[in-house]
Amino acid sequence: MSMVFKRNIPIVLVFVTALLFIMEYFVTIPGIDFKSAVTTVNNWGIILTAFTLGFGAVNLFILHTRHISRRTKGQWPFSLWMLIVIVLFTVVGVSTGATSGQYTWLYSSSYFALSATVYSSLGFYMTSGIYRALRAKNVESGLLLIVGIIALAKNAPAVASGLPIIVPWEAWISAVPTTSAQRGIMIGAALGALALGIRTMIGRETGFLGKMTEAEKGG
């Protein structure tokens, strides 16, 4: 029975759903409304998402309550703060509505501001990563260093205005070698995704379902 629940039913569901989406994209058959069937499946997905969000919330509560009760060093105050924020957002959201002024203010003044701050910090992370990468240790890293300097100089107006020759160099590097490499990667990735999709559809790729234990194989 386990084999049926853990392998056969998920594979059949994946096959039928994928086939439906393929048919909807490529084929039109009079009398068969693929579009509304796909919309229905998508709606099921939305319902499932809402349902599984509950799982996520339960997981957060269990994990962080554990930290608080054990007074985990360096963690429990943050856990407590997070639970307070979850409760606060839920209470305000449920009582006033997700589009209310109170909820919007709460969201904009906390999450939105913090999110923008984290995004801004990315510049510093990129700088430290590039600082380590731009070192001529061998031919490849030497080339990376040269191209990196040209790209940096072109994007710094003070340098580009004093040394205009680098502008067409950078444009050529971006348009020819970089674009061709990116397209090669893109074609390979698309074919890889297609092959994975086909393997998943026909039930050969089952890594995401986990391995079967001996008992499950037998039973």
Added chain:
Amino acid sequence: MFVTGRIFALGMLVAIWIFILVGMEMAKKAIPTFRKLAGLDALPEMVGRAAETGKPVHFTTGLGELNTMMASQLIAGLSVLSYVSELCAKAGVRIIYTVYQSQVMPIATELMKAAYTIAGKPEEFDADDQVRYMSGEQFAYATAVQGLAERERPAANIMIGPFYAESMLFAETFYRIGSIQLAGTARGYQIPFFAVVCDYLLIAEEIYAAGAYLSKDPILAGSIRGQDVGKLLALVMMIVGIILTALGSSALINLLKM
């Protein structure tokens, strides 16, 4: 019957499907070989290092979602998670999988539980601690993972799936705490970031082959051969397209528009 403008794409889909099936069939007679993927070969070493240092292994599938175009990258990541979980269970190393989309939680829990059961240690798997839902918001998820990195100091960090702006936040934070890192994504913009910071890198299609590579299943390896024939076909079409366009013919372009 067929949607105009998509007939050629459907033909290609069917052709590649046939190549893959033929490749799988051929693999029953002659087992194909893979070229070495250093990143995947390094997984036992990464888990071994975690075992020696007594620190956990962190795994993320990035912003992978089951209901978007990025689902294939998520599925590729989950295949590797299954393999790494088993390695960790055998070595007695705690693996922490941080979740972005709540829908992935039950799937990840099941496959990790199965990995621990196969390793003969089902009692060591603590789903609440090891499958952690962080947030469904990009930067909230990113900061939560960064916080985990700073507090738990994982010895190894494995990132396979679709990544966006958080790629550099993760790679740099884990580099700073001294984690050995494997990253793999099919998102072209993030590959350079991972390339400059991480110890091992899987580029684009390599992540899709990871499941087949790690399973050592010859039939799955045969499907990769079929995929390579598809790549060859794309290459031939590009060359033919260049020649025809240079000669002033738009035959191939018209064919693609069918």
